Amino acid sequence: MEQETRQINLALIGFGHVGRAFARLLIDRRRWFLKEHGLECRITGIATRGHGTAIDHDGLPVQKILGAWKKDAGLGAFHNGPACASCADFIRQCGADILFEMSVQNMKGEPAASYIREALGAGLHVITVNKGPVATHFSQLTRLARQRDVRFLYEGTVMDGAPVxxxxxxxxxxxxxxxxxGIFNSTTNYILTQMEQGAPFDAALEYTRNAGIAEADPALDLDGWDCAAKLSILIQALMGGKVKPGDIERAAISEDTGRRVRAALRRDRRLRLVARAYRQGGKVVGKVELQELEVFDPLAAIRGLSNILVMNTDTMREMAVVENDPSVEQTAYALFADLVSLL
Ligand SMILES: NC(=O)c1ccc[n+]([C@@H]2O[C@H](COP(=O)([O-])OP(=O)(O)OC[C@H]3O[C@@H](n4cnc5c(N)ncnc54)[C@H](OP(=O)(O)O)[C@@H]3O)[C@@H](O)[C@H]2O)c1
Structure with missing residues (x-):
C-alpha cells in the first residue's frame, strides 16, 4: 500500500538573501522530503517589509516568485488569501505550522521578537536566524515555547548551519x-585578514556587502554588536548565563585598525576579533576583544569569512567547530536542519 503524503505548511517573514536561499533549498530537496519523510513542505505565506505579503493556503508558487523577484516584482500578484494589515495579522492568517523569522536584526530585537511571540502564542513552531530577538529576549521566548508546547530553534544565529x-x-x-x-563574525574577520594582505578596509567591506554576508546595517558588524549578540546567545543557551548583548564589553574595527593588523604581523602574530565567555564567581562574563594571537593559536588560522568555536568542557576537554568560508547557502541550511529536527 502506498504511503500517504503528509503536508506541512511553512510561513516566511523576510525574503532577502537568506529567505530566498532557504526557498531554493526547499525546492532542491523536495524529493528528499518525499522519499525520507513522506512529506511535502508548502510555503503558504511570505511577508516582507517593502515587497508586500502573499498568502495562499494551497501553497505559493515559490519558483515563480523567485523568478519574479529577479525582475524586482513584489509579492502582491501571488496573494490569494485573506487581507493582512500587519505582520501579526499575517501570522494568524497564513495557515502555517512553522514560522521562519528572517527579517533584519537590530539591537533591540524588535519587531522580530514580537513576531516570534505572536507565532509561539498562536501554537506555531518558530525557527529563526535572527540574532537580535534571540539574544535580547532569550528567556522569555524559550519559556513561552515551553508553555505552548512548541519548539523555538535558532541554530543559524551562530556559525550558520555548522552544528553548535x-x-x-x-x-x-x-x-x-x-x-x-571563538571568531563569529565573517565580515570583520574577512576585513582583518584582507588588511593583513594589504587590501584597503573599504574594498574588503564592500566585498562582504555584495556577497550578502554583511548585515543590512554593517555598523552592527563593525562595532562588535553582531559578535556580542552571538556570544550572548551562546552564553544563555549553553552556559546558563544571563548575559545580554549590552552587558558584553565590545571592541570595534575601523580603517585605523589596519595599523594594529600590520604591527601584529611584524611581530609574527595575528589580530583577530575574539569573543570569549568564562565563569567568574558564579556568573558568566562575556567579552568581544581585538586580540593579538600567536600563529599557532587555532583562532589565528581562521581566515576570510570562516568562523570557529572552541569550547572547554568537563567531558570532552577542549573541542572545536570550524566553518570554512560560509555563504548564505550555509545559513539557509541551518533553517533546513532545524526544520528536519522537528519532523
Ligand atoms: N546574510 C547572511 O549571511 C546571514 C547569516 C546569518 C544570519 N543572518 C540573519 O538573517 C536575517 C536575514 O538576513 P538577510 O541577509 O536575508 O537580510 P536581507 O537580505 O536584508 O533581507 C531581509 C528581509 O527581511 C524583510 N524585513 C526587514 N524588516 C522587516 C520587518 N520589520 N518586517 C517584515 N519583514 C522585514 C525584508 O523586506 P524587503 O524585502 O521588503 O526589504 C527582506 O525581505 C538577518 O537577521 C541576519 O542577521 C544572515
Missing part, C-alpha cells in the same frame, strides 16, 4: 561548558 546548539543538545549530554572562545 544541536550538537551540544544531542551529542554532548550532561556536559558542563567551563568557557568558550
Amino acid at each position: 546548539f544541536g550538537m551540544v543538545r544531542h551529542t554532548l549530554p550532561a556536559t558542563h561548558i567551563h568557557s568558550l572562545r
